[in-house]
Amino acid sequence: MTTDDDRIAYLAGETSGERLDEPERAELDEVRSLLADPSTWAEPPADLEASVVAAVGEAARPLASRPTPRRTRRPALGLVGVAAAVVALVVLVGPGGEPTNLEAVLVGTELAPGAEGQAVLTKTDAGWRIELDATGLPRLDDGRFYQAWLKPDDGEAVPIGTFNEPDGVVLWAGVSPKEYPTLTVTAESASDGTAASGDRVLGGPVTEP
């Protein structure tokens, strides 16, 4: 019968484990391999703490006072990820009382359950500028692409642009998100022509708080 000392000695690499049965050796081999793995011992750089504190502090600032999100490695704002379809919005109101700045949280659908993202919608003279970032969606190429839409509560969705991967995408809408308050992303194929595929991968509502 093996003892704790037999297991300890094998774990320490002092014996060949001949007194252990195969399942015990396999279990301890798992631990030994992790003890030998450089990742297990990897130390974060000393300045990472400050970066983390700064990043959380930036995220905790009121949305209205934040600059437009930039994709930088450090400090990075990080994407707004939520467990449920919760919408985080800020509305800046222009001189006429109409919102000029909106945000939306996007969650993945059954086709892409790991996807999530955010969009910042800004009113300009040229239309609504929409900056979209998302993760969990693979790049599409070779005639396949993503398409974003703004959809009203009733009626047809309006296309606002196509892209290959949702990384720092800028889209434009000639309709108001107030009247088309749902933003969706679908996966499309050029061979299908202009008809929408209906394959929603990401979506979320755009509303006033």
Added chain:
Amino acid sequence: MPAPGGGHGGVSREEVVGFRAGDPDSVRAVYGAYGRLVYAVAHRTLGSRELAEEATQQTFVKAWQAASSFDPERELGPWLATIARRTAIDLHRREARRPVAELSDAVLNDQVVVDMPPGVDRAYDVWAVREAIDALPDDERTVVQLQHLHDLTQSEVAERLGIPIGTVKSRSYRAHRTLAARLQHLRDVVE
């Protein structure tokens, strides 16, 4: 999953509440308790220091953003480990930029839309082992590191550290006894 260890790994309930509010001192406290573990999981999954740093930063930001849904009575470690793992997976997918063949044919939970990095299946085990290592006294941890990571014999460890081999043996025994006991749940998972 990381085994429950009771409490929040040295983080007080007040600091957890403060973390939810984005209080810098509380964020430092949570990072101090879990930053290394998050980084180890990220590094294991991504295999890159730069990406591991980015994943670690994003993990804490995402944790703060989701903190309102976190019950302060629960274990913080497993919750952070899950966020760290998921964040590393997302970063891996972003960096890999692999196309999915037929997204429209994918069904719920179809693996064709799940692009998993090679080290992710042991992410929770890395967390548990790193947590166990960090809990060792410094002198024992050094011996374990030299034995396993640097693959030194006990004689070589003694020579490297300039201490008697008997001291190395006793430190090694105590350390591995502790590790074997703490990592029992890993063995249960493997079974």
